[in-house]
Amino acid sequence: MTISLNNVGKRFNYDWIFRGVSHMFEAKQQYAILGHNGSGKSTLLQVVSGHHHHNEGNITYTLNGAALDQENLYRHSAIAAPYLELVEEFTLLECFDFHQTFKSLLPGYKPREIMEVVGLEKAVNKQVRYFSSGMKQRAKLALAIFSDVPLLLLDEPCTNLDAEGIALYQRLIGQYGMDRTVIVSSNDPQEYSFCQHLLKITDYK
């Protein structure tokens, strides 16, 4: 997946969060959006994902040489972010079943196998509302990383993870992230050290 931003700007009310972002996110490359708290990293990620509209400029998505409408982007991308919650009433298995009505899992993987990889095998029939914050984060990352999509969007991916969880994230991204377009919004090198390309949001103020 290739994403091209041309002079993109976003404001909330009268406050411009960023302006003049012209950047190409290339297929199978990994990018980090960096900046201090409140600088607009999450906002840019949400503009790229289509969760927020931009106020100026344009964004084009290309998949295998063909233009992709933003309204169909969700089929080809997966996102893990603090503001996108799992359905609290679902068990973990129901979360995976629901997720698979929108996207396939990576070939050869079944939900229970993935749960084992991320250390959630004992939570298969537990409702998400009873998960710890770290368990929720592991589940969100598992659903995103194991989705069979060419674009992964990760906002503060190590939020609430312990040292073992951070090591797991780094292992998974090394194994399953490097042949996809990955965009990470982060302040923490542990979350983005694998990225070859760094984008400072403060360059667009």
Ligand SMILES: Nc1ncnc2c1ncn2[C@@H]1O[C@H](COP(=O)(O)OP(=O)(O)OP(=O)(O)O)[C@@H](O)[C@H]1O
């Ligand atoms: N829905 C909204 N309405 C108004 N202002 C908003 C909204 N969402 C974000 N903002 C503002 O936009 C700015 C950028 O916020 P954003 O969450 O993108 O920052 P961030 O760089 O991801 O921060 P952090 O590192 O703390 O997660 C902040 O000033 C924030 O208050």
